[in-house]
Amino acid sequence: MLNGWNTLMLSTALPIQSYLRSIRRQRGLIFRVSPTSVSSMEIDSDLKVATISVGEFARFSPFTQRNDPLGFGNWRAAAGQQWHKEIQNRADSEGFSNEQSIKGDLEWRGWTFRLNGRIDQIRSQKDRTHLREIKTVTTPLPLRPEEVSSRFKSYCIQLLTYRELLNRIEAQPTGSVDLDLFLIELGSGITQSLLLDERFDTLVVDQLDVLADYLDRKLERLSRLRALRFKPAYETPRPGQETIQEDLNQAFERSPIGCLEAPTGYGKTGVAWEFALNRLATGKVERIVYLTSKSTGQIEAAERLDALLTDQSAASYWQIRNKAEHCVNVEFRCSTKTCSYLSDLEEKWGRSALEPMFLSTAKPISIDALKETSAAAGICPYETMRTALGYRDIWIGDYNYLFSANSSRLLANQPDFDPARTFLIIDEAHNLPSRIESNLSKELSALSLNGLIEELSEIGAGHKIHKSLTNLVNECLAYRKGDVLTLRQLDDLTDLLLELINLISTDPMPYESITPEALDTLWSLSSGSTALKESASRYIAWIPQNGLIRITCIDPSQEIRETLTQFKECLMLSATFQPIDGFLEQCGLADQLTPPQQVAPPAPWLEGAYNIAIDTRTDTRFKSRKNGEALTAATIAKLAERHSPIVVFFPSYAYAQSLYEAIAIDYPFYRIAMQRRGKGESLSSRAEFIDEAMRFHDIIFLTLGSSFAEGIDMIGGKIDAAIVVSPALPEVNAIQQAKRDYYQNKRLDGFERAYLQPGIQKVNQALGRLVRAPGQKVKVLLHCQRYAERRTKSLLADQYQNCQYIFKDEDLKRWIEEEPILKT
Template sequence: MRIDTKAWRIDLSAQSFATFRPGPAAGASVPAWRAEAGRQWHETLRQQTESANDGWQFEVGVACELKSLGWTLAIAGRADQWRETNGNILIREIKTVLGGLPRAPDKLRERYPHHFLQLAVYCHAARIRPEVKSVIGEVVFVDPADGTIQAIALDEMAEQALLSQAEAIAAHAENRRESHARLLALPDRLPFADPRPEWLTAGEELEASTGNPLRLFVAPTGFGKTSSSLRHGLSLLRSGRAGKLMYVTGKGTGQLQVITELRRLATAKELRAVVLRPRSEHELEGMPNDPTDIRRNWSKAGIIPSKLLEQGADLGLVRQLGRMAKVPPWLITKAMVAEADVVICDYNYLFSPAQRPALELLPGWFESDHVLIVDEAHNLPERVAECLSLSANAAGVEDAANELASAQAPRQWIDALLAWSAFLQRLPKADTVDPDDRLEAIGHADRFIVLAAEHPLDIDTLPERAARVAMNTVLWQARLESMDAGWLLWSPEASTLNLDCLTAAKTIGERLQQQAHTLLLTGTPGPRGALAADCGLEPENLVRIDALAPWRHEAYRVAIDGRVDTRYKTREQHHAKTAETLAQLAEAEGPVAAFFPSYKYAESVAAVLKATNPRALIATQPRGLRPDGMSRFLDQSLQPGSILCLIVGGALGEGIDLLGGRIGTAVVIGPALPEVNALQEARRKMFEQAGAEDPFALAYVRPGMRKVNQALGRLVRAPGQSARVLLHCRRFGAETYRAALSPEYGDPEVLVDDESFLSWLRS
């Protein structure tokens, strides 16, 4: 659906017209197997009809215009079956449904009003054709489980339903027009009472670069990238150059910071914003599944998404409302997203094939009218590759089969899942899958595609895990069939099969270029052109804006500790020296932040520290803490002489800004390279085959050093702050690693022995 507020025109498909519902059904999607079942039954009935040789046409293009509330709705679509005889037209729409047929016609009309609306569009378009005498329409329902067919004619109320739907869509468009008008009056506020000159300069440069749809904004941690980019995004909304702002992040913890920054620029009444949290966080026990019941409860409770947005409703309030109204909170949030000016969410909702429909099918969702801001864009290539990848293990599939059996799902699905589980069970741990096993995996995946058409599952009635496994089985077939050099099929563990994406550049580039404006944010862009290539963009098409931060230029004093080797095979030999170094720094400078590449490594060194320094104050970053818990951890642990064992790439190394100005000394224990495994080796070979000068650096050094730069960047976030940093591994002295360090860390000296270390410590 495309809404042109200046021309008062709405262009949309017949399906979009029919399925439009701004309330609890906003953005409802059809699972892949249901679509496949529909396609197969369309083809079956087409063949049957063609064999009768009775003048039928198929997939007939139809278009018409409707007028409502001053708006013009231009609707186009294709009717499944069409026969015209002497000015008399018969139109059929084929629809697959679950739950058994036949049923009372009124029940089907109530349950599937969108099917009759779509047919009504085609009948209306047929009636306005010249020399047409009569038009009859039929919705032909098919139960794919047993092939039962039930045809129901369009009744005399269809035309009125058509006009009512047109009015509802026009009212939605009018709301959008009013929203645009409201955004034109959006105040232009500064988020700080006294912004730094370089922050204001960056804002001016962002405005000056607006003519370029693809931009990269590079600024260090603490500069104010979030507030600067949000203010610029609101400027695009205010000027009418975009209709909605999407702010995507790689970590849920960052989303709360974004909404806080946004509220410094505009209140909830001035700007409708929503944080889209995962569906799992919305789940409540005892929620109804039947759409009719949900619509009734919605209406009874008087839920108005725009009012919730103006109240600044968060997930807690939405869950409370859903519990009282007996409406699934996820449906309330999606309806709010449809009417929001700003949507803050995870990368997945833009890039994951499984989660994209949650947004793309919302009423009026039109990405070429959006401004997209991508936070921590350096993480995007890895995250998108992860969400495109697939994994299955024998135990999980067997559990899903048992859950399907308990839910009385078709026996064919249960047997197929058990056979898939048995196949997975016998797979050994392997860096590559045997060709015969690959062919067998394809055979299982093909079977699931057939089952999806012949015995489609009603996902809404299934347990969550069973539904997730069933949905993934359908994805395997297409991925395995089209697998090329950009994918790795392997078994990281016994009884497990992974299909991992090696590079998501093509997918990322396509999605970014669909937006009206795309702004990538990062403090660690890597070598020039690297991030553009990783995101599937031509470097010359990605305009780069570099923010100045003169207060950081001499804020770091960095040295490389060449006394130790922290590679996996040798690090244990140096645990004592690492522990001694941390103790010396803590005694002289404490508190000290020690960044480790893993919990296991941190815990091993902490054990040596406790054994050699029983009175040492040591605190290890807890696993899985939310932002409030992380803040408490720091408050309790930051004491004179304390040693904080943190994880590179964890919440305190990236995404949560709690260290700036509170830690003056940091030690990075090793360059945090990715684990050497089949997946990383496949990526290295991919770079090698592409002719890269240093494939190892691309596959291992660059992602590891990016995490190091990100962690160090969080130590200095404002003028007057400074940090002493020790890069604790001789590998940091190699040119490949030095080149990957951010320029602001200078040209660190290498400490080759205890004497040079103590001299650096005393200086």
């Protein structure tokens, strides 16, 4: 039963009608009833109408707030519902009616706020109306009135808003409505009934101003964008760019999704920015989001955008960086328990002067300045960045901000982010399917789960949660290295995960006491488990080592399609969509009613730029690799003797290391620079490595698919010859075999989808970096007989199709010595 503690029951001693009337006269507040209702804020900028629920209106803030961890804690909602039910069961005896819907329009400073909500309890007696809002809280009760208005301001605003709407429907004087905020302490059941008096009235007026200010800034932003002026991507179009803007316009008239395929060096990024900025300036969209797979790609995209925008440009942009880069503490531990910069954010925002910093410049604020200014205000710099995004027209970031369950909340929680009004650019789009596969995959480790059990036991988690985690540990230990779970076993594992997630959501747990590491584990367990249950055939569960279950996604097409089709328009960029039907299949876009349009402009400077030869003398498959090692080493040495420095691409670091050692023994006079494993992820370190390697070495070893092979542009035009050792097909393992079977069951070429396409795509990407401008030329030796196979060769880009064949040593010698002729 509820404890009847209500000693802080306050009466409305002074009528507030005259006070609000004076405010309305000053600020132009008019009310009228309207039938519209929706579940989230929608903004019609032309009519100046914002449709929003009363609860969302009461909670609205242009500044970021910290939510409960992981969104867990449904047990609080369930417990709250039980308390609500018990209070509501008393309604008849107290003369209340439960769950009264209400809708209305509130006009303020030229805006119409179209509101809808549901009053928990309402009682009408003669000339007075009593409104009651029931809220469960974890804060110990009782509280002083000023504490209530500070801690639970949105609850107070919600009640005050109901009164303003009700007064216009019932035509009652403001002073005849009693507002009762009924608080229930969740753990103990202690209650506190607080009647809101005139001291609370300014809350709703202030909240109206907050929302009106935000919407006014939105109008100003859109008006400013209509005056947007920017430079063309290229004053003189490069060859093949003469009609590209019109080509893109025609493509988007036919479909909201376009695929721009053009070789490295064409200028795709600049072309995409110019097209998107035109959409922004003409009002077709209200925001641009540019995503790429590597942080260095974001830097390059920002630099290219900056070159198009003038000093007086009306467009502002922001490059999104991760949490760790924003941290001002010695150790990165993002938790309200350990970081004072995350506490009392609402109060700090109220007294900070950070907002002018967002509005003062169109360009991103440097990370150092952001950290310094935010820390001085006592606010986490990452939270400042989150708030600053809402003031920017263009966002540049990583794929994860759309496609990762953990990171996507950054954009999704922005109050004015609507994909249906946004132009999306996906750079290096050929990497999208594999990245989303990785995001949708997870691991279950018996070691981590045991650690979680120990920590949760220490903070008082229930027996059911302990038992559920133990069942998962036992499942991890039930298999041995190399095992692959059947679909039935995967389904049973998913049931265990869903059981745990349900317990975590419904059983009381002090999340504030859980370490960030444990929260990460909980998040990993919960993320994607429902999708796993609904479409288990798109996953494979296998055992890479004892005590560890790895659940790998083999088909991310559903998630990609559902995300991309939310946007007004989406432009995907790549040098290597080929084959386009395979790419669209992987993205779930092959069967769209309005299929994506491919735009593939000509690149005339590639005519004759590549002198390709296929070396059929060796087989570089793993089982035959050692036998051909001497021939491969000799081939590399011969090419380096004539064309030093040369670049040699390998499918793996281990293969490169093996050849490094072989050449060091048989040809010790050659200086070899080898990309180190895990090194060179920053643009500057990659540039430094390449510069040093080309100046002081004869041979440069790079790994296909790495940031060096796909993201390094400094070698274009600076080398005369390169070798690609092996087609770089993925190793045969449980994952690739599962992919092969999966696509085969869909009546597609499983081997091509699982092995050939990803391997040759890496080759195409690497070769594209060797010629980036007219006049550049290069010899490329494809060193493996598999390149000569029809279906392997057909996947090579068009500019690599015309090639010679090396059958014997004399053919190689003749090819090395001949001079390629560039066509004019």
